Amino acid sequence: MLVKSGKSSVANIMAELQKLSAAHSEENIRKALEMSNLATPVEPKPLKEISFQEAEHWYLNSAEFERKSESTKNTYRSELRQFSRYIHTLPKIPNLLAFEDEPLILVEYLKSAGTQNTRSKKASFLRDFFTRTFTRFYELDIKRIKENLVIKIPFNNELPKAFTRVQIEELANLSRLTNDGFRNYTMLWVFLGSGVRLNALTQLQIGDVFYKEKYILVREKGDKLEKVPRFLTPSSLNTLRMYIAFKYGHLKNIDGYCNLYVFSATKGKKPLSDNTVQAMFDSLIEDAQTLSTEEKQRLTIHSLRHSFALFALQEGIDIVTIQKLLGHKSLKTTMIYLELFNSMLLEAIEKHPFSNSAAADLFQGVAEE
Structure with missing residues (x-):
């Protein structure tokens, strides 16, 4: 009976505590217990100083980093190297906690990035790096760091950004003048003829x-194993056929021919990195005369995918078919191109020569009566 009574007493106390917890904050309850000498104040443990090098080593070897796609890992390794070089130029190398105490270090670092897109990419990496490391070492939220890593883009970011046909033509011509011009020209036309993402293109093998x-055959976003078909326009497919025949035709009878990567700097053994292709395309954008300074800041290699979708709409291809061509799982994702298309139509009609025609003034007085 005593045991039952003891259990009952504990249960009653727990019930009362739950009522108090529902009515008061945890902080107030703790203070009340301490002031009543019913609980001993717990001194917060001093946070251990973690060097940036230690945080860097843990991050690169963490399970969270390993779960990222190969392209993301390559990009983040590159971003981490650049950021590490930057902080080693400072008078004193900050430890991990210093970035939360003095987050303006990050603001200064991002200022050095040339374009808005580059700043956004660097900020995305830094958010991931500091979120992971602060959770691991301190179980803290990086509120102040996150506030300084919000990149405000002065463009309408809700609508996708696409190239015009004239701009595409200039980029194609410029690609032919680069080193590896045939390769770069072919990559550009495969982008435009299929709407695939960057990583899908770099991972393309002859057998695909x-x-x-x-x-x-390309790997879908976020899927490292399964490959799915993506159709190409006849001109893009023909360009791709000629490039593969030109570069790999003499290797057709060797073992492993089908496993060779189409776009490679190592004779097909390894694919070009996403960063290499991105840098090549950034150079084309920089040299393009048909692009304004503003357009050079907001248009990226991913805009080729948007251009593929927009041109398809302009030619009258229905939105469901475009969804399938792009590989979108949800039609809602594809519908955003309709918004862009409609905004372009509105802009076009406002530029129509009859929009400000004198004939429109003929009945102005009648409309006002």
């Missing part, structure tokens, strides 16, 4: 190209 069926 099906000429008769007119499609290539």
Whole structure:
């Protein structure tokens, strides 16, 4: 009976505590217990100083980093190297906690980035790095750091950004003048002829190209294993066929021919990195005369995918078909191109020569009566 009574007493106390907890904050309850000498104040443990090098080593070897796609890992390794070089130029190398105490270090670092897109990419990496490391070492939220890593983009970011046909033509011509011009020209036309993402293009292997069926096999976003078909326009497929024949035709009878990467600097053994292709395309954008300074800041290699979708709409292809061509799982994702298309139509009609025609003034007085 005593045991039952003891359990009952504890249960009653727990019930009362739950009522107090519902009515008062945890902080106030703790203070009341301490002032009543019913609880001993717990001194907060001093936070251990973690060097940036230690945080860097843990991050690169963490399970969270390992779960990222290969392209993301390569990008983040590169960003981490750049950021590490920057902080080693400071008078004193900050430890991990210093970035939360003095987050303006990050603001100064981001100022050095040339374009808005570059700043956004660097900020995205830094958010991931500091979120992971502060959670691991301190179980803290990086509120002040996050506030300083919000990149305000002065453009309408809700609508996708696309190139015009004239701009595409200039970029294609410029690509032919670069080193590896045939390769760069082919990559550009595969982008425009299929709407694939950057990583899908760099990972393309010879065995993924099906000429008769007119499609290539690519890995979907976030899927490292399964490959799905993406159809190409005839001109893009023909350009791709000629490039593969030109570069790899003499290797057709060797073992492993189908496993060779189409776009490679190591004779097909390894694919070009996403960063290499991105840098090549950034250079084309920088040299383009048909792009304004503002457009050079907001248009990226991913805008080629947007251009593919927009041109398809302009030619009358229905939105459901475009969804399938792009590989979107949800039609809602594809519908944003309709908004862009409609905004372009509105802009076009306002530029129409009849929009300000004198004939419109003929009935002005009648409309006002």
